[in-house]
Every structure is written in C-alpha cells, then in structure tokens.
Amino acid sequence: MSGFLNSSIGRKFTMALSALFLMLFILQHFAINILSVFSPDSFNEISHFMGTNPLVQFALQPVLLFGVIYHFVMGFILEIKNRNARTVKYYKNNGAANSTWMSRNMIWSGGFILVFLVIHFIDFWFPEINTKFIQGDMSGLLADGEGYRYYEELTHKFVPVWRVALYCVGFVFLSLHLLHGFNSAFQSVGANNKYIKGLKGFGKAYAILIPLGFIFIALFHHFNH
Template identity: 35%
Template sequence: MKGFFKSSIGKKVIMSVSGLFLILFLLFHLCMNLVVVFSPCAYNEVCAFLGSNWYAVAGTMVLAAGFLLHIIYAFVLTVQNRKARGKDRYDSQNLPKDVEFASKNMLVLGIIIACGLLTHFGQFWAKMMFAELAGCEGLQFGPTQGAQWINYYFHDCGGLSIALTIVYLVWFAALWLHLNHGFWSAFHTVGLSNSLWIPRLKCIAKWFSTIICAGFAFIVIWAAAGAIDTKTPCCPKGKPEVHNQCQSGHHGDKPCDKPCQGEKPCQNQGK
C-alpha cells in the first residue's frame, strides 16, 4: 500500500469511500427525520437518544472526519486537476450533451451543500447536540425537542420560515445532483463497476438520490405546512397511553381507553 494514498487513484478512493460513508449517513439521517412525520414525540425521543451520549459523540466525530476528508480531498484534487489542465483554456468547448451536468460541477455543488450544511448546523446541531454538550441554557427549546425546533424554523417564523424552506429545497436540489453523480461514481472509482453495471448504477443512483432528497424535501414541506403537531403534550415516559380515568363524562368505574369528549390525549412517545 506504500504510496497508495499519494497516487491519483488512491486519492479518488478516499473521495469514494468517504462519499459512500456520507451516503450511508444521509440514509440514516432521513430515516431518523421521517419519524417526525409520524410522531413528533417519538422524534424527540430519538433526539434524546442521539444526544450527548458517548456513542453519539463518537459517531459525530467519525462523521465529521468523513466530511472533512471528503472536502479537503475535493479541494486537493481540484487544485491538481486545474494544474493538469494547463494554463491555456479552450476558446470554446462544447462537450457532448451526454456529459452529466453534475459530473462537471461536483465542487460547486459540494460548496452549495457545505453552505447548506453550515446553516443546518447553526439551526439544529448547535442548538441541540452542541447545546447539550456545552450545557447551554436559555434557548427557546431544549436540546431534545427536535420536533419543536423543526416547527419553529419552518413554520413559526413567518417570512423567515418561507425563506428557510426555499433555501432547504435548493440545498436538496444541489444534494440531488451531487448524489446522482457521486453515487455511481463512488462505485466506479473503487472498481465495482463494468459496462453492464455502469447503466445500472446510474439508475440506482437516480432512484437513491431521489428518495433521499424527496424524503428530506417532504419533511421540510410537511413542517412548513404546519403539519407537525407540537401542541399535544407527550405522554410521560414508561406510562401506557391508556387513560385510567375520565376526567369528565360517564364511563362508570371502568377505565376508558378513549379520550373523553373535548379532551386531547398525550402523544405516544414510542414503545
């Protein structure tokens, strides 16, 4: 392996492997976020679970390293590539239409994604995981109140919410393009591809990036539409959702499992 990481292919393998790792993370992140659609309380539980635990922190460090590697090597490779291109540029270059837009603009797309990421960090990570680690207090919501934070940014802030929704959608579009090329390209770079699999991988890449980006976009739109219910209180931990007793109405002595009229039940926090 001597000199492997210094070779052009070695560097590309770093891009590929870190990229694949980030792809896996995106998949995980989406699954996690989707919980909020079904149950805001369950989502907050997930946030609590992924809070300041040592495994979550360790995971975040690895993740950060993956990002950094991916970004640093993107710049290293770009600088090298520009140098290899030489000083003189073509007066005109009309690449065939079949050259993917994304493939030519991965760095630009990557920078857009990184900017979106910083916004996202400021909005969520800083106020949740970081706030919890740093022990910050006095924020609108607690570090585990993920659903509330989402609602706050995408629904409760009026004009800012609309702007943020748009920014996020642009961000996902960039991510879609980046993933579209990055997904099959990652496999190609580690040699897991051939003439049969190139079209297949490209197809899978389209599906995958569409699912990921459409999923995220759905959540943002869902939140913007005010569909995340953060008003209903969550049930206390460990207690069943069943009401032992009606506060009003007539059920006799038996406990009822349906709310009485005009009463809101607490949300299930997951099993």
C-alpha cells in the same frame, strides 16, 4: 500504503469511501427525520437516543465530522490539481456532447452543499452542542419539563419561508451532486462490472428520492406548524 494514499487513484478511492459513508449517513438521517412526519413521539425518542448515546456522540460523530471535512477538503484539493493539469483552456469546448452537467460541475454543487451545511450546522448542530456540552443540559426536555424538545425545535425552525426555501435549494444541489456522485463512488472503488450495473438505477432513485423526501419534510412542517 502511504504511496497509495498519495497517488491519484488512492485519493479517488478515499474520496469514494468518504462519499459512501456520507451517503449511508444521509439515509440514516432521512430515516429519523421522516419519523417527525408520522410519529413525533418516536422522533423525540430516537433523537434523544442519538443525542445522548456515548457511542453515537463520541465515536460515530467524530468519524462523521472527519468524513465530511475530508470529503470537502480533498474535493477542493483535487479540483485545484485538475485545473492545473490544463494550463491553456480550449477556445471552444463542447462538454455537453460527452458528459452530464452534474458530472462536470461537482465542485459547484459540492460548494453550494457546503454553504448549506454551514447554515444547517448553525441552525441545529451548534445549538445542540451548546445545550448539551456547554450548558450541560442532557435531559432533552422542554423548558417547562413537559416532554422532549426535539420535535418542537425542528418544527419551529421551518416556520420562516426563507429558511424552507433555502433548505429546498440545498436539497436540489444535494440531488444534483448525488446523481453523479452515487455511481461515481462505486466506479472509483473499482466496482464496475456486470454485477454492479443494476446499481445505476438504484443510484438515480436514491439521488432523487432522498433529497425529495427531505424537501417534503421541510414543506410538511412549514405548512402544518
């Protein structure tokens, strides 16, 4: 299989598999976050479960991190290889005549998502790792011991307007990336036939509604804090 993984199709295939995995993760992330709008207690409970469950923390989280890193690194490697495949550029190229802006600019939308992700990690993931695994506080409780800290931390983060605006822009780029990426992933794994055509509409809905939902959550907490 090493020949497969080093081939152009193999790389496409693994890019698509990591993309499909990340899209499943985003759906799960959204399902948990939307609970913070309707039921802060449920949000706290499931956040504590996800943050302390050994299976999630030591099995699923490393797989997720590998998926994220692989998708970005391979994305940049493929972009460099693809640019090298045309050494002399066209004097005039009308890309808009035959393809969408999103499909031609995946590297840019992906690059902005990477920047957003770094900020998102600094905001949430690194403090979480610090609290649990460096300071050793696995209780998930507020400093005064009155209930879980997750909902308070989340809503507190969305107080500054600049951070809400930054997250909204990040989700717009996520939407642009998914508008091409969702269906592209299925095409790459060879799933393009009459049975799969119905997925195209679902892919567009996913690419628009999920990022829109994340934007709603950020705005909701900003205006209701």
